[in-house]
Amino acid sequence: MMEVRTRFAPSPTGFMHVGNLRSAIFAYLIAKHYNGKFILRIEDTDQTRKVEGAIDFIYNTCNLCGLIPDEGPSNGGAYGPYIQSERLHLYQEYAHKLVEMGQAYYCFCTEERLEELRAKAEANKVPFLYDRHCKNLSKEEIEQKINNGEKYVIRQIMPKTGLSVYNDLVYGEMTFENKLLEDQILLKSDGYPTYNFANVIDDHLMDITHVIRGNEYLTSTPKYNHLYDAFGWEKPIYIHLPMVVDYDLKKLSKRHGAASFMDLYNNGYLPEAVVNYLSLLGWSPETTEEIFSLEELIKVFDPSRINKAPAVYDVKKLNWVNSHYIKKLSLDELVKITLPHLKETYDLSDKSNEWIRHLIEIYHNHISYGKEIVEVTDLFFKKDITLDEECLEFMNTGDSRKVVNSFYNHVKNITDWTIENIVDSINKTKEEAGVKGKNLYMPIRIMVSGQMHGPELPDTIYLLGRDAVTDRLSK
Numbered sequence: 001m002m003e004v005r006t007r008f009a010p011s012p013t014g015f016m017h018v019g020n021l022r023s024a025i026f027a028y029l030i031a032k033h034y035n036g037k038f039i040l041r042i043e044d045t046d047q048t049r050k051v052e053g054a055i056d057f058i059y060n061t062c063n064l065c066g067l068i069p070d071e072g073p074s075n076g077g078a079y080g081p082y083i084q085s086e087r088l089h090l091y092q093e094y095a096h097k098l099v100e101m102g103q104a105y106y107c108f109c110t111e112e113r114l115e116e117l118r119a120k121a122e123a124n125k126v127p128f129l130y131d132r133h134c135k136n137l138s139k140e141e142i143e144q145k146i147n148n149g150e151k152y153v154i155r156q157i158m159p160k161t162g163l164s165v166y167n168d169l170v171y172g173e174m175t176f177e178n179k180l181l182e183d184q185i186l187l188k189s190d191g192y193p194t195y196n197f198a199n200v201i202d203d204h205l206m207d208i209t210h211v212i213r214g215n216e217y218l219t220s221t222p223k224y225n226h227l228y229d230a231f232g233w234e235k236p237i238y239i240h241l242p243m244v245v246d247y248d249l250k251k252l253s254k255r256h257g258a259a260s261f262m263d264l265y266n267n268g269y270l271p272e273a274v275v276n277y278l279s280l281l282g283w284s285p286e287t288t289e290e291i292f293s294l295e296e297l298i299k300v301f302d303p304s305r306i307n308k309a310p311a312v313y314d315v316k317k318l319n320w321v322n323s324h325y326i327k328k329l330s331l332d333e334l335v336k337i338t339l340p341h342l343k344e345t346y347d348l349s350d351k352s353n354e355w356i357r358h359l360i361e362i363y364h365n366h367i368s369y370g371k372e373i374v375e376v377t378d379l380f381f382k383k384d385i386t387l388d389e390e391c392l393e394f395m396n397t398g399d400s401r402k403v404v405n406s407f408y409n410h411v412k413n414i415t416d417w418t419i420e421n422i423v424d425s426i427n428k429t430k431e432e433a434g435v436k437g438k439n440l441y442m443p444i445r446i447m448v449s450g451q452m453h454g455p456e457l458p459d460t461i462y463l464l465g466r467d468a469v470t471d472r473l474s475k
Helices: 018-033 054-064 088-100 111-123 139-147 195-205 221-231 261-266 271-279 294-300 315-327 331-345 353-362 372-376 389-395 400-411 419-433 438-449 457-464 466-474
Strands: 005-008 037-040 104-107 153-156 163-168 172-177 185-187 210-214 237-241
Touching: 005 018, 005 210, 018 037, 018 210, 018 237, 018 261, 018 271, 018 294, 054 261, 088 104, 088 153, 088 185, 088 195, 088 221, 104 139, 153 221, 163 221, 163 237, 185 195, 195 221, 261 271, 271 294, 271 315, 331 353, 331 372, 353 457, 389 400, 389 438, 400 419, 400 438, 400 466, 419 438, 419 457, 438 457, 438 466, 457 466
Parallel strands: 005 037, 210 237
Antiparallel strands: 104 153, 153 185, 163 172
């Protein structure tokens, strides 16, 4: 049986979008499920879009998420180099070989001529297809133009009749009319290959067995396949993934709340939780289980269970998954992902390390991601609180006022400000006011925190401090 080899081939154009990361996760899981190899390849042939430092972000993201490549730019391998700009001689060699085989041709058309053709196609409301103006140039004409220093590209000769048919693991049999295929450019005038051409050359030379990518490439795949056929090479297994969309079923963008992985990481999302969540975008296990470690995902990942339907990126669901992982953190780990956000937002200069750790600890089961600590703890850093309608309505029922007055009288006399003495004051209030449960705790919580729900009430009161508590109760 052949060794399964998958690849993740991002372009270094900025931070890694969650859609790209999902492709990497699926490629990794498929390789590891079949005891194969996961390869990282950097596709930097479009030098105009290359962003400084983006390659480091790709490495960092893969490492943080546990998607460690078996081969790649940082650790090498038998199929290197793994950065496309270091493989230009290969693309040039294979492009010229296709010309010699009669499967491609030199095209000397200027950009001005191509623009005229595009304008004509637009006026006639038909798709633009190159008219093969240079396809039948004689050998002498080609040599003369090259000797004259005329710029050229190399185009592949596409079939113009019949159908292109291929099978995709997710979408089944795909059929396209060949008359719609343009003679695609393989090698640009600057000597760099096009994305489509470099992909096929590299996937073949690196023995890639399974190509996992977004379904936007479904219509491009016939072009890839005609290249495989021209060289007489075996085609890989195609696995096209459903698009990741927002709630309006539009392609995910940062504008619609999508984030790069590093945005999520910097906001206190845990890499293992992000991997867990993204693995469920467009794929489902046989069980109803939703929390998986990477090792568990490798065992259960069956590519035949990838869905065709668009996958909705749901921040609430991501938060739900991440909260499971947050709860498993030690206090030290929790402090690590929350404290930077507290420091950035609030003045902690008068707070002891013990106070800060206690504050973070009581919200351990109340936050979904690190930065959320800022939002839920604002009641400890503002002088005045305001009550919403729901709080006011509750305060105007039953013995709420009586409870608050009783508790105020007990708590203001505490000389040793400890949780034990605060609990004692609550118990005295319970006896004096003759109430218990919600009718006891809710009025106190509302008046000291401005909220109807929150962490343990004695801890909240302790951390607020006697001055803040008595001030709020007296109002």
